[in-house]
Amino acid sequence: MTDKMLKFVKIGQQTPPKRDVGDRKDDFNEIYDDFIKQKAEEQSSRCSQCGVPFCQVHCPLSNNIPDWLKLTAEGRLKEAYELSQSTNNMPEVCGRICPQDRLCEGNCVIEQSGHGTVTIGSMEKYITDNAWEKGWVKPIEVKFEKDQSVGVIGAGPAGLAAAEQLRKNGYKITVYDRYDRAGGLLIYGIPNFKLEKYVVERRTKLLKDGGIEFVHNFEVGKDATLDQLRKKT
Template structure:
């Protein structure tokens, strides 16, 4: 055991300091200051190097967390980075946006013993950002080019992770995406104050330099059918994610100025990227000077309320039907939102949207929590005659996402889906019912975390490689 470790009994938990609330509300920059080398090493030295590393067990990617913490504590930062990136295609992204409080840090042994968790996410971000600064992050170098080609539909985390893994094996990779930039939700869904866009753009640029071809503004079903892409490539991966907003069926739902979360966030992110956004510029999707009400309790709802604060909204309220302890979003994000001035209206559920042409307010019911439902969570129950009014100039629906009807959208009615609308795949291989067509990420598991999408991308890359190798062997036998 290195003498650099086991210092949690002497050194307390410390995360990188946040920028002062008044300052961070004025811009969309990330809110956490950088760790300096000494602090990163010091916090890494708090790791107990326990026999069963629950941090690693609860990481979807099974990152070798204790090992790269030890290397960081010893000042061996290049080795720490190499180990970190060996299991994770985007450690600089996961270090910023993973809900560590629910995953690695929440299951840290010294956290459970009352000493405060090792700040794993901050160290992961530090060692990867340091690696970029030092020039240790380099494009893929392919030793043996293969003639077989793979088409990947969707440039989000699952598609990008799979593209990188398959390109390392020498395959010819083309990534198709409906948007004008690669990155999916990392570009247009997650705000800058959590994930600055240069972080995503430098990663996709690196993949491009490694020989991966990107085709933007490409819609499958419009620019080419799924069947046409199958004929063009030796294998296909569908990694579109899920973007269809869940609706809320209430009186007044058709009033103006009621928007799905992605429409609001995309407008803000495009504006931040320097694009001309007509609906933002004319004030429609701009929260400035307005009373904003966000419905929902997940991380997307937190993105919306914190974006509204930065757009200088007059007031920002978040309605959630359960209490704070039962909120699905990251506790860290809720705390940040509260610090920045968001008002949470716990145990509340909208009953009706009111207004003439545009929404002017909501009638809201008070909620009490009843007995646990099938999921184990206490069921929200409306309290009789408890309703009250809330003023609203814009209402944002952040109720989650469902899959689009891909068989219809892609012109491939024989592509099978589950009862939830996600693509049906072989559990072991992630292959759909169409031979050579695979799927990964949210389109098979439903709306989830970036880290799970990366895992799916890595796993499906193994299956696609096996499929193509078997296909090649069959050709050789015939020849």
């Protein structure tokens, strides 16, 4: 079983190549290139499969990191994606912008023992980006829509996550946002060189395709009071 894993003793740490400084100063695109499949498998095989995985303990979402690393090392990328997205509504976003050095990677046991952390963030990004490419990321299909409805104010990460989770349960969801695009700080706060905007836009499109209604340029307090929204059915 351990054949595929625990390779940190032989394989050194590698992140996907960073773009050359001169080159990246000229545009607003992300600065890290993507892993290729073989590199991803190789790097995830460095995971030591700890019995008490401190990476998972220190992840706010308790992402099942050792398991999806193992699946990736074994080339079972679809299962890795399914597992990763089961605890996280936008893994490819977290893979890009989480401060991993303070969360999962900072607490990685092989990091603590001086071998250099498993590059968890880049793996997370790779797994879900690959899933998008392969068409594994599908909009929510509601079989029986419930007659109860939920209004969500604000299309930031918290609002979008809540909307998606409730939609999966069949509720009718309307998301109100005061800006002309959904995403909150993801779209208008975080610069492109950390998070390119197509990443956010394809997420919101996915939610729309899943039957979530978005009302843009809608300011609660101006266009309707909180009280009026609460009285809606």
